[in-house]
Amino acid sequence: MPFKRLFGEFSKGLIRENPVLGLMLGLCSVLAVSTEAVNAVGMGAAMTFVLLGSNILVSLLGRSIPAKIRLPVFIVVIASFTTIADLLMNAYAPAIHKSLGIFIPLIVVNCIIIARAEAFASKNTLGASIVDALGMGTGYTLVLFVLASIREVLGNGTFWGMKVTPEMDPILVMMLPPGAFITLGLMMAGLRSVRK
Amino acid sequence: MKEIVRLGLYLLTVCALAGAALSGTYSFTSRKIQAQKEKAERQALTAVLPGAVRFESNNGYIRVFDGHQAPLGCILKVSAAGYSGRIEALVGVDTVFKVTRVQILSQVETPGLGAKITSPAFLAQFDHQASDRIRLRKDGGEIDAVTAATISSRAITNAVREKVDAFQKTVR
């Protein structure tokens, strides 16, 4: 597959078809997990892992899935990868596993993953599906990381756990739900005006 | 009819494969997970009663002894209803029923607010306190609540005091 086309598939997940800001998917976890930059990256990695596994498996199964039970099969595949991610994180990254808490199993209902399985992976080649997963996953992680960084720096005075704003009193509302909503809304508006 | 059987078998196969993959991952990771859990518990126990060497579980509390088999005190488990959920904590009490240290095991309070009850600054207030002093300052005691997180602070403060009092009664 020509490199240019592959790169196109990857980069669409970053800006043009960014799953969070453009397609408005996967919102619940983005808002909840974006209190600290570390959590954001951990969540992004977990989600990308599940998305990758799901896209690969669905692409391989491809046409063989009977149309009527498409959805249940996707769900079983995604749920399995989610549980695997959950177990692996519990064993090898317990601190992040504890911070992310209930949002790790909630990856299974992350609309991005099931949307990609339905709209892309089931109809495309293995190579394209892998790249698509990586692109979408990276796009998701990027948004999450930017949002979390803004919230952590402004709301907690730290970045990645290290103190960054020594003199200023942090703007507490950024760490709370309202801060998440408003910042995300502004980010969406920002992306839209940049695209114009 | 035949189609339903075919669909059912396909789904069943997928589920069976998934189940196998999950069971495999589970047995691969379960020992590590268990070990992590035990390590965390051990660390939490020693953090609460410094100098602890031997632990002896009793009914509902843990007796702690130092390197010379002398009793250091006991460790109590506290569970409080916080603002967003349960707060689990360990409380160390010395031989005269003063609190040695409070360590939060788990909480789901608001990040940046109630979650600050885990900060060393807040918890240090409990060190070497007798239970009659363990109340929020606004309730007549000596513990300063976390700013704008009165509910979380009060929850853990009262739970610690009540547990120590109840423990004192059962042991006396």
Added chain:
Amino acid sequence: MKELVVLFLGLIFVNNFVFARFLGLCPYMGVSRKMTDSIGMGLAVIFVLLLSAVSAWCIQTYVLLPLHLEFLQTIVFILVIATLVQLVEMVLMKFSPALYRALGIYLPLITTNCIILAVALINVREGNGLLKTVVTTLGAGLGFMLALVLMSSIRERLDTTDVPEALKGEPIAFIVAGLIAIAFMGFSGMM
């Protein structure tokens, strides 16, 4: 008893599952344009929530725990939810075709609504008994419906006002949600 009432009210206002816990956002963003649709959606979600939370609790208590299969929680719960949503869809199609058409695509989307799985998981992870599970679920569902109704009435108004181009649609909805969230934070004094 009093504890349950406090829990119930707390879940609707103080710990609102949409404004405080960020759950149930996807349908919240999409459906919330007409008030009547929101109420219908809210009721459908409450119904599915109750069924799935109770089913999940039963499965956890009588199957997963005794057999030490807790790690299958995620996959079992989500499959139960998917099945329940299918059932609700079939029932609605038969008894209220108007509502079925109004909810359109959002009905199957209830399956991927994080609030359903989240409530099932939260109840099970906090070790709630059956009664507390039902109370928690009802509180969560009513809070969700409240959020939906609030947003739909505001969005009906927003659609007719002059909003800067970049903010139109979802961005302004999020900002409004943030403002509502701040307002809801005031409820914490209630506890």
